[in-house]
Amino acid sequence: MDKRELGSQGLEVGSQGLGCMGMSAYYGATDEAQSLSTIDRALELGVTLLDTAESYGPFINEQLLGRALAGRRDTAAVATKTGMEITDDGRMVGLNSRPEYLRHALDRSLRHLGTDYVDLYYLHRIDPGVPIEESIGALSELIEQGKLRHIGVCEASVQTIRRAHAVHPLTAVQTEYSLFERGIEHDGVLDTLRELGIGLVAYSPLGRGFLSGAITSPDDFDEDDWRRTDPRFQGANFDRNLEVVREVRRVAAAKDVSPSQMALAWVQHQGAVAIPGTKRRRYLEENVAATEITLTADDVTAIEAVAPHGVVTGDRYAPEGMGFLNG
Template sequence: MEHRALGSQGLTVGEQGLGCMGMSAFYGATDETESLATIDRALELGVTLLDTAESYGPFANERLVGKALAGRREAAVLATKTGVEITDDGRAVGLNGRPEYVRRALDRSLRHLGTDHVDLYYLHRIDPAVPVEETVGALAQLVTEGKIRHIGVCEASARTIRRAHAVHPLTAVQTEYSLFERGIEHNGVRDTLKELGIGLVAYSPLGRGFLSGAITSPDDFAADDWRRTDPRFQGQNFDRNLDVVREVRRIASGKGVTPSQLALAWVRHQGAIAIPGTKRRRYLEENIGATGTTLTDADIAAIEAVAPHGVVTGDRYTPELMGTLDG
C-alpha cells in the first residue's frame, strides 16, 4: 500500500485506513477474536491509520485497539476522539468541549489504549457552548506536552475549521464523505481544506454499507443495528437509494471490481483518506483491493452520471443526531 501525507503538518499514513467503531458498537453482534484478527490483517496489508473514539462502546473500542497494538504501538498511526462527554461509568451526557474535560478525557483514553501518546486527536463534535478556540487551545497545550502529535476536528463547518486552524494548525478534518454524501463539495469545507493544507479523512465511505451492494433489505440488519433508525434505510428512501446502488454495481461490474472497491477508489480519487469500517477480515481484504483500482476520466464521468451530489434520499441521521453537527 502506498503512503500519503495527511495534511501539511508532517503526518504520513497508508492511503486507506480502518474504522474500528463497528468492532465494539452500533452494528450488531461483535466478536473480539475476529476483530483482533482483522486489525492484525490490516497492519499486515499496510494499513497504518486506525480510527477509534472514547464514545465507541463507550471505551470498549479503545480498549480493543489498545489490546491489538500491545507490544507494537509503532505499527499504527492511532487516532481517537473526544468532545462527546462520557462519564467514567460509561454514560453519554452530551457535548463537552471544555478544556478541563478534554484533558481528563485524553488521559483516560491513553490508559485505555495503553500508550503515552495519540498520533491524531480529534474533537469529535463541536460544542456550541464553548468557543472552539478554547478547545483547540487546550489541544495545542497537549501537543506541547507530547500527549498528542496532531490535531483534528470532525463534522465542522468551514467557518469553524478556519477558527480552529488559526489557533493551532489542523492536520485533518474527518467528515462523512462518499458517493452518497458529497455535501462538503458544496458547503465550502472541501475548498477550505485545500486552501489551508488540511487533510480530509472520509468516514462512512461506503454509505454505512449501502454502497457495498450487499444490503438488499432493511431486514438484513440485526435487531440492535442502529441503521434500522437511519433515515436513508427507511421505506421509500431505501428503495430509491437501492436504485442508485444498482447503477454503481453495474459500473463496478464493467471494471471487474466490487461496488465497495469502486466507491472507495472514487473517494481516494478525490484526495481523501477513506477509513471504511469492518469487523471481518474478508471485508477488509475486499476493501483494501480498492487501492489497486484506478479510475479513468470516463469512469469518473460514468459515476458522476449515476451518483451526482444530492442523489441520496433521506437525511444523514435522525433529527437528534443531525442537531450535533456543526452547520
C-alpha cells in the first residue's frame, strides 16, 4: 500500500487505515480471535493507521489493540481519542476536555494500549465548557513529555479548528465523510483543512456499512446494533437511501469494482485517509483493494451525479447525538 503524509506535521501512514471500534462495541456480536486476525492481516497489507478510543467499550477496544500490537508496536500508528469523561470503572459521565482529565485519560490509555506513546491523540468531541486553547495547550505539553506525537480534533467547526491550530499545529481532523455525508465540503471545514495543511481522516466512509450494498433491510442488524437507532436506517429514510446505494452499485459495476471499493476510492480521491471499520478479514481485503483504484474525471462525475451533497435522507445521528457535532 502506498503511504502518505497525514497533514503537514510529519505523520506518515498507509493510504487507508482501519477503524477498530466495531471489534468491541456498537455493531453487534464481537469475536476477539477474529478481530486479532483482521488486525494481523491489516498490518500485512500495509495498513498502519489503527483507530480506537477510550470510549469504545469503554476501554475494551484499546485493550484489544494493545494485545494485537504486543511486541510489534512500531508497525502501527496508533490513534485514540479522549474528551468524553469516563470513570476508571467504566462509567460514562459526559464531555470533559479539562487539562487535568486529559492528562489522566492519556495515562490510562497508554496502560490499556500497552505503550508509552500515542501517535495521534484526538479530542473526540469538543467540550463547550472548556476553551479549546486550554485543551490543546495541555496536549502540547504531553507532546513535550513524549507521551503523544500528534494532535487532532473530531467533528469540529471551522472556528474551533483555527483556534486549536493557532495553539499547536493540528495533524488531523476526523469527521464523517463519504458519498452519504459531504457536509464538510459546504461548511468550510474541507477548505480550511487544505488551507492550513491539516489532514482529513474520514470515519464511516461506507455510510456505516450502507454503501457496501450488503444491507438490504434494517432486520439485517443484530438486536444490539446501534444502527437500529440511526435515522438513516429507519422507515422511509431507509428505503430512499437504499435507492441511492443501488445507483452507486450501478456506477461501480460499470467500472467492475464493488460499491464499497467505489465509495472508498472516491474518499481517497478527495485527499482523505479513510478508516473503514470491519471485524472480518475478507471485508478488510476488499476495502484495501480500493487503494489500487484510480478514478478518472468521468468516473468522479458519474459518482457525484448519483450521490450529490444532500442526497441522503435522515440526520447522521439521533437527536441526542446531533448536539455533539460541529463543536
